[in-house]
Amino acid sequence: MDAANVIFHEAKKRAYIWDEARRREANDASDAHYADDEEALRQAEHGAAAQSGAPALGPIPPEVEPILEENPKWQLLQEVLDEVEQEIHFTSTGSETGNTILIMCGSERTSMQLRQIIATMDECPPGEPGQKLLRQLLRSYFLWKGGLGKLSSDQGASNQPGGDSRSAYSSTAQRATASDGPVNEALKRKLAYQKGQQSNANKRRRQRGGSSAAHAGGRFSSATDASGQASFQAEAAQVSEFLASAADSNEGRAGLADAPIDSEQISDDIDEVEFDAFFGMLSMENLVVVRSYRGDQDDKVLQELRPRFVIMYDPDPAFVRRVEVYRSTNPGVGIRVYFLIYADSVEEQRYLSSLRREKESFERLIREKSMMALPLSADGRPIAEDADQRFLRTISSRVAGGQRSATAEPPRIIVDMREFRSSLPSMLHAADIQVIPCTLQVGDYVLTPTMCVERKSLTDLVQSFNSGRLYTQCELMCVHYQHPILLIEFDQDKSFSLKSTSDAKPGGRATGSELDIQAKLVLLTSSFPRLRIIWSSSPFATSDIFAELKQNFDEPDASKVALVGLDDVLEAEGNGGSDPVKRAEWQSSSEHSYNLGPQDLLRALPGVTTKNFRYVMSQVRDISDLCNMSQEEVGELIGVEPARQLSRFLNQGL
Known part of the structure; x- marks a missing residue:
């Protein structure tokens, strides 16, 4: 959809801007004359970094202008950690608990990201704690994009008429063999995967009658238009060419990396202080734990770590209640909680909705308890016997x-x-x-x-x-x-x-x-x-x-x-002619042994009262037998006058 295309373009502008004018400026700078090759190499490697004051970004094309807009919570997290550090420095607690800092986030991916930001926070410029992480992510993105452009160019060359796709694989294997010796296992798996992809594409073409390129482009065109697809492929191709040229220029310098290490740099002595810093036990005074929400396991973590500072990177009402329980069960720990949330955002509305549902649940529980029947154990007897x-x-x-x-x-x-x-x-x-x-x-x-x-x-x-x-x-x-x-x-x-x-719905009416x-x-x-x-x-x-x-x-x-x-x-079932099965002898012959329908009909007849209907039921088999009885026989059961009323009702023509 067009809205999705706008979202991707706007998100891309917050990461980097692709400007073709920067490439011409880089070419003009590369045409300058230098005294020797070493000066040219030094200017090519560190010139841009010296001008901007930032380190080199790695395999990034010259057309790219990095923006690297940070998450606002990262800077706020840095300020909170600085405040916590000052609080620890200026206040001394007399309790036995340490100054453990617990940072809770919504997912495991966010926790890994926060670990990298906290580890590289001191190496970044002031106020920008995530610059190093963003540069790493940008480098990995362009490496992936260059590989995507190379894959599409190789696929286009193999799909040309008269060409053989196996020639590309064989040439790749020959280049790898010529440069690196025998083909390693990773390259073999890659070639086998590419062959499997090519065979699957041919199968789709034979079965559906369409080309594999059209099939691959169908999913992309559903999200963006044709111009967006063309610009994406062109950008991927340029990144691939830049990476290929950078790899060719670095081949001459490969010998520097393979130089033997000086024997004086190798030492068997182990510094105990340095070893303790890397492999020793962490003290609770300097412990920062980044963890994602995991339900009931958070209670155990709070009791084991006994943190003094809790930073909730993502809001979670359930964890707030767990912190309240932890604070009430450990009165000696003066816990401080920091709550990071975007104002006037979907995150805030989701948190407020969860609080509203919790309030409605408590109100429903109070209302149900007010109308609840008393349990069987309310008289003081134990439930389990x-x-x-x-x-x-x-x-x-x-x-x-x-x-x-x-x-x-x-x-x-x-x-x-x-x-x-x-x-x-x-x-x-x-x-x-x-x-x-x-x-x-x-x-x-x-x-x-x-x-x-x-x-x-x-x-x-x-x-x-x-x-x-x-x-x-x-x-x-x-x-x-x-x-x-x-x-x-x-x-x-x-x-x-x-x-x-x-x-x-939890309303008052049913x-x-x-x-x-x-x-x-x-x-x-x-x-x-x-x-x-x-x-x-x-x-x-x-x-x-x-x-x-x-x-x-x-x-x-x-x-x-x-x-x-x-x-x-x-x-x-129609087996009434045979000997009927007698009812159990242990059943009483009281009123409950008779059918209720004929019983109600009998009590509605004139002459039958509440005093004599039970005697009639015990003496007469059913309503049909009662109707076939004469007036004298009925009189023996219920009396002369009631028998005359019943006979007049039964024999009256309608």
Whole structure:
């Protein structure tokens, strides 16, 4: 895009300016006559550096005017370090802690950059601590750019019609062999890589029908226009020519570098002071540590280094809280924190946004805690129980005289086979509860002979409400068990509220989906008055709740529990003609053993009251048999006058 092109051009102007007029001035200076060759060489090497007062920049073309604009934080960091040095010099602490300086930055790349700046800060001009680093980066950039221009020229020569690409590789190898002797391993790998690149380009040309140059230029043209691409390639070619000419001029001086070292310069004596300066242990007084943010490891670093000065090169609210904790736990350390941040910038807005999110989180936490239900351990009992306490929970107190005797069998819970995909069965097993797998037709967990639990997560609860499956499951539990229970289990890492079902905003009012779930829960409890709802914050809390509910109740029998609901399944499959499977004998014959739908219909008929409907249900099989009975037979059940009202209603034509 054009905007990206503008960004690259403006960023380039802050590093260097390419001026062709400087090349003509350099050529005019090179045409000057000197007394001898040594004077010309000395002027060529140190002339520009002597005029500008700065050292030579290395392999940089004469057309380049270095700008090298520094990061404003570098100069501010130098001022902070000078202030810290003066503080250490003029103040003496009586504590045992040293004067360690800890500099924290955002990334490992920034930390390496800061290490180089601090190491070369004294060698740079005043107020420009990063000049040496910037010159090194500029030299490495032009070396890379010269290699890119040479690579493009070699590729263009190999792609000429009638030319053989292998001739370029062979000539390169011959030049290397003639100058350096046998071809080294690095050059062999380079030639093999170039051959692989050329073969891949030919494959692309055969497969896609386009040239490799067009394929290579496609990505570049997507970011800049054609003129930008041409100027980039021309600049790379000029840098390559300059590096080649500089390399040719330095070949004659290669013998100077290969001169033998004087034997007087070699000494086996080791100066202990110099050795200690380079390889000795660093004292905490002169220690400067540059480190990037690494989360929880920063707490350990603060406790080990015990720094007195902390410089936050990049803002991080989490590290600010860690420094607050470190200062409160070490009151003897008079820590001083320096905070470097750009004013009116994106960095400042990002930091303020993180502070705002932290404030909203605390407000949400306070609001949730004000409406939170009390935990089970609020009465003073410990959350984690030992083996003796778990053993006492198996003691039955229903013995005459109030004596306590331990039951012979351990507590057990019958779990449906499909529930083993969740983590709750493993939590129950870890709580010393025997888990018995079984295929259940009604419910998911059977705690006691009269207590059945249907477990639902938040997502499963919403799906069950939408499909109507939950109503059927609750109806079956109410028919076959005296104490039906609906367990709504939340995730451990989410809030204990219905807001977890959707990404609701932290507002005061509830969302539509949350109100919809609440309304459906109200309708469910009104339809099944005996249904109990348990809210559990995590599987750990569910295991404790199950253990509490099992106290003072008998243990369930797996063989009898497996028969619950099978008669309904056989009747639904059309096997009602065969001998029906009898319900378990341990189930009571009270109201919960009948279907709720026909029960509501029976209670709505005239002549049937709350006093006689249970007797009618125990004597009549279903509503159809009641309708087929005569008035005299109905009178024997509910009386003469109620039987006359019921018969008149049933026999009335519509």
